[in-house]
Amino acid sequence: MNNGTASRRSDDSDTGMAKLTNEVISIEREHDDEGDVDITEDTMMEEDINRAPDGGYGWFIVFGSMLVHLIIGGLERSSGILFLKFDEKFQQSAVATAWVLSLSSGLRLTLGPVCSALCNRYSHRSVAISGSILVFISMIATALSPDLTFTYFSYGFLGGVGRLFAYAPSVIIVGEYFNKKRGVAVGMATCGVGFGSLFFPTMIEMFFKVYGYFGSFLLLAGVMLNLAISGCLFRPLWLHTQMAANQVRGRQLKDLESGTELLEQKSNTNKPKQAENRLSVSSRKSKTKTKKFIDLSLLKDFRFLCFCVAILLFTASFQIAFVFIPPYAKSKGMSDLQASYAVSIAGIFDGIGRILSGIVLDLKHVKKYRIYLYNIVMFFIGLTSFIVPNIDTFGPLSVMCGVYGLLVGAYMSQKSVIIVDILGVDNLSSSFGLLICFQGIGMFIGPPIAGAMKDVSGHFGGGFYLGGSSMLCGGLILTAANALHYFRKPKPDL
Structure with a gap:
């Protein structure tokens, strides 16, 4: 009787082990097929989460964007002050002087799609930092400008393109990092324009009173370099998701070391691979969408x-x-x-x-x-x-x-x-x-x-x-x- 019971228990144990082995083998086969990436409703949901974290580091992105709006918005809202200063220095007609300001503001918007394409080709961070350097050079050149014609190039063209490269990435990247909270995030970022409009006109007027034309534009050049600091905060979304996947993998490796069961080990250790596959699919999808801007x-x-x-x-x-x-x-x-x-x-x-x-x-x-x-x-x-x-x-x-x-x-x-x-x-x-x-x-x-x-x-x-x-x-x-x-x-x- 005891031998029969022991035999049945042994058979049950063997059957259980066989089932477990079969499940592990099936899981291995599923995850070893690198070419097959199943995108179900759950994975699609995870892709959306990966594309738009809706918080976390995204709030640093909002802060960086707000600084860009503060500086560029404040400078553009000071156009009336700068109009007076250009008019006093070069003594030209109002229409000729106004073209300096219109050229810089117009280029910042008209070439927006070109800047978006550069962001897709390279990264928001690199384009924004490049823009800050261009605006810095623009202000130095304007400080040394001998006439209004050269100012069209230095402040109008060079400054307009530089502000475009700094401004457009700050708008686009906030939209990428946020989905459900996009309205709140964009509102907080664009509020920087209001703060800039509050401080910049008075600040620029004080600069010209104390330091004159040359010194004021040198100081503004230094202020514009802060755009590079904001650009450094614009971590590319693909890098952010990769870092998040590495953190998940690290936690799962710790779970493996703590001696979890074999089935859980096999499923969990393959989740990072699944996440990476989903991220690659997500990035391919996003690239496909951005081609037709x-x-x-x-x-x-x-x-x-x-x-x-x-x-x-x-x-x-x-x-x-x-x-x-x-x-x-x-x-x-x-x-x-x-x-x-x-x-x-x-x-x-x-x-x-x-x-x-x-x-x-x-x-x-x-x-x-x-x-x-x-x-x-x-x-x-x-x-x-x-x-x-x-x-x-x-x-x-x-x-x-x-x-x-x-x-x-x-x-x-x-x-x-x-x-x-x-x-x-x-x-x-x-x-x-x-x-x-x-x-x-x-x-x-x-x-x-x-x-x-x-x-x-x-x-x-x-x-x-x-x-x-x-x-x-x-x-x-x-x-x-x-x-x-x-x-x-x-x-x-x-």
Whole structure:
């Protein structure tokens, strides 16, 4: 009896060992097939997680992007101060002087797709650091500039390309590191523009008062090198995921040393290989997607095309205001410091507008009306542009600059959100590239036209009226597109 029981136990044990051995062999066969990478729902989910960590080191990416926005945004919001300094040094017409600032701002946007392609070919980090070096050289060359023509090259072309290389990677990489929290991350990063608008105009005015033209641009060159520090934080996503996979492998090797069971050992030790395979598949997929960065067929969407035209007209108006507010304030008898304060106030409320608009337009009951509210904001900015040239004292001008900054911040920060509402998230990369090209055209044409009007009329009010009219035209174009879309949209059956 005992012998029979022992025999059955032995048979059960042998059967169990045989099953375990078969399972281990099957696992080995599954994982030894390097060419076969099964992408199930779970692996696809893990790929999404690998592509967008949604936190962790991603917050250092946001911090680096915020610094880039602070420096570049602050410098561009100081265009009015720099316009006055270039005008004092070179004594040229307003339209000729305005072209220096338009060239640098326009190139930063118009060549955006080219910079995105370089980021795909190399890395966000290397492109951003290269950009900081170019901006540094640009400021040194501008400090030594003998005439306005050379300044077109030094500050306009070289500075514009350098700022492009530093700015575009800081926008793209935040979108790569975040998925579910992308709105919050982008909002925090772009808030740097508001901080830069607060500090830079006053700081640059103080530089010129104490150190003069040459010394101020030398100091600005040193400030621009901080863009390289921000660029160093832009760890490539493939490197981040590889480091994460190595950490997982290290923890699993420790588990193996602690004497886990054979089946768990075989499955766990192959998980890093699976992760690496998934990462390689994910990287191949992402490379395939980024090859077609610009899809011109998107312009066939009438609503999107109208949005691009509206952004072009908006940018022309927006750039006119920030270039000509300081000289307009001086023409009304205000001091240089008060003129810089006006720009700083607009910058403070710009940052507030970016945060508030993200919160309000993301509310559940507001989302479906988001593009219509966005359209209304455009009309209010146009009306504000008509009011500014009728103000003669610093107090009311400060209030209107605050209102203007609040509305502009709301409008600028929600561009990518509106693109997704129109075309969907799958077309975001290509559509954003097209949009910033239109925006760059607006940067080019706005200030020179307003400068020409000032040369003809002798005052700056015409530029603001031109900007307001441009903004209202853009609003009407977008309104027509929204109305057409609304009436064409199939109505639900009652």
